[in-house]
Amino acid sequence: MSFRSFLYISFCLPLLLAAGCKDDDYALPTPQSGLQNDAIKRTLGPNVIGLNIEFAYAMAILPDQGKLVSAQAEASIAGATGTYLEHRSFFTDPNGGIDTGVPVAEPSTTNGTTTSVTFNKDTSAATLRYFYRIPEEARGKTVNFTFSAKSSNGEAVSLSMGPYTISKMDMKLDMAATDAAACYISIEDMAVYTAAEATANPEKIDLVYLYRTPAGLTFNHALVAPAADPQYLPGVTLPAGVDRNTKIIKTWALRDRHLARLEFGIYIDDPDFEQKSFTDAPNFAVNLKKEAGAWVETADGKYRAYIFVNNVNNGSKTATISMKRYTMQ
Amino acid sequence: MKRHMKIIVAVLLAALAWAGCKKEHPVDEDGLLITNRAECYVSDFDLWGADHQTVRTKNPTIDTVACTINIEVFFGTDLRNLYPRFSLVTDAKLDPKIAGKTDFSDLANPRQYTVVSGNRQVRKTYTVLVSVQQ
Missing domain, CATH: 2.60.40.3550 (Domain of unknown function DUF4466)
Known part of the structure; x- marks a missing residue:
């Protein structure tokens, strides 16, 4: 190949490529015949x-x-x-x-x-x-x-x-928890009970909701297992028989779309419950805020749940919580 | 044409030879660059909880002479599952490396981390003293 041919090709090739990249004019598609x-x-x-x-x-x-x-x-x-x-x-x-x-x-x-x-x-x-x-x-x-x-x-x-x-898990939305009133949470029943109701079914109570503002400490809204150290249940007198030791892992920015109904496209599914490790998990979660969450495993290992805090009210000492629950056994 | 080809090949070979003769920067066993810096200290320290939020109540007190880090965490912090986060001086590294959640619950035997300087010649062991908000 001569040097002149080489120059000629070098000039023509980019022109050819540029022509090849030209957009075709739009044409209305022809509808297909039949239904x-x-x-x-x-x-x-x-x-x-x-x-x-x-x-x-x-x-x-x-x-x-x-x-x-x-x-x-x-x-x-x-x-x-x-x-x-x-x-x-x-x-x-x-x-x-x-x-x-x-x-x-x-x-x-x-x-x-x-x-x-x-x-x-x-x-x-x-x-x-x-x-x-x-x-x-x-x-x-x-x-x-x-x-x-x-x-x-x-x-x-x-x-x-x-x-x-179809998922195996269950879901319950917008349960109202009130400090010193309806504050006993059952994962099995996916419900919040009063002390009187908890006394009737103590074996079903996995968590206690409470709100405290002790001087010099950051406590606020909390989910605590009945068997937790009493320092995490200040002023709480548990109904007789309420003593389960639930594992709790505090979580932030896990706003499940089903539970939170917010703009975040995050979903908790069955495998998340199956694969979640609760090794060394504590039995308390204090200082929970709005849009926080907690992974929970019941003392008998039968249920795992994710509890999302939809809303909190410091004045009325209440929280609105939603739950996804998965049966392990 | 032949003459042009010879010139191109010569230029390419020269470039290759130049690149091949360039002095390599030394790296350590972790593949990190060993530099000339001898500074060796912790500039900031934080602890994150299982929810990946800070658990410290205020800025820690870092004594770069005594090599201690005093950090106070919120009441109700789960000390067994914390993520330590160090800020080190430029080019320094940490030993042991932080691999994930760390147990800080044994307050009587605080955890220790060694800072290694950029030139890998200076090592300083820091003790992390955790206290819980009371």
Whole structure:
């Protein structure tokens, strides 16, 4: 290769590359013929009993080929009461950006595992939300979904989604704990009891909530095991038989989305409970603030829980707590 | 063309030879740079709890002559699960290394950490004296 050829190629190659990188002009896509469908799962995080798994199921057919007749969602395990397929198609209102629903079908009916709607408007395209309320029967199992639609020209389409694992854990939101009143927390029952109630079920009490402001010390809101050193239970007279030694690990910035309902996309799932180490964990957690949390293991090792502090009130000596609980044995 | 190629090859070889002859900086057994600095002290110290929040009530008292660190922690601090955090003078390192949670609950036998200077010639052992807010 001569030096002149080398120069020629060196000049032409960048020009060729620049031309190759040019964007193509946009062209409207050609719609596919026949009835089409697609779906996405809208909910994130673990699938907890009692919560919804939400899907958006989209279906469409070219107007000159037909109209939508019906749509249905079938779950491998029947959903709990509250499962429904939306009968409205939503658009975003430009005035305020609010999702606005336009009814396109009769309200859905559920028969066993199948939830369906029948369109009652001339509709060629719709995206319907499907809310599957996770039933108790699905605990620890996997659930599959089949979405299907029919059009007036006799076509039918279907789409499978899943499998989705349903969590074993339970959840309880917004329990009110009050110092020297409803302050005895049971992980087993996921409840806060008064002294009288704790006396009736002392073997179920795992934690005591208290609020103290001793002079010169930082104590504030605390979760303490009944068996903890009395210095962490100042002024507390435990009901007879309340003596469990619960392990507690104080945590900060773990704002589980289910419990906190804040903007943080963090979810605690079954494996977090299984893998959490409670070796050398103390039996007290003092100076808890709003949005703090505590990992807890019951004395018998049967339950592990994560308690999130939604809110505290120093004046009324109260705290609002939410809990996720996992059964270990 | 041949002449050009010869020049390019010569330049490349010269560059390679220059890079190859450059003096290497000495590193220690941890792969850290050994420098000329002989300073050897702790400039700040903190303890974090299991929630990764500080547990100290105020700034610690660091005596760089007596080599002691006095730190007071909040009442109710779980002394068995603390994360020590040292700030050292430039280029210094710590021995033993901090590997994670550390037990500071044995107040009668306080933990000791040795600061090693940047030139790795000076070693000073600091004692961490923890007291709980009373």
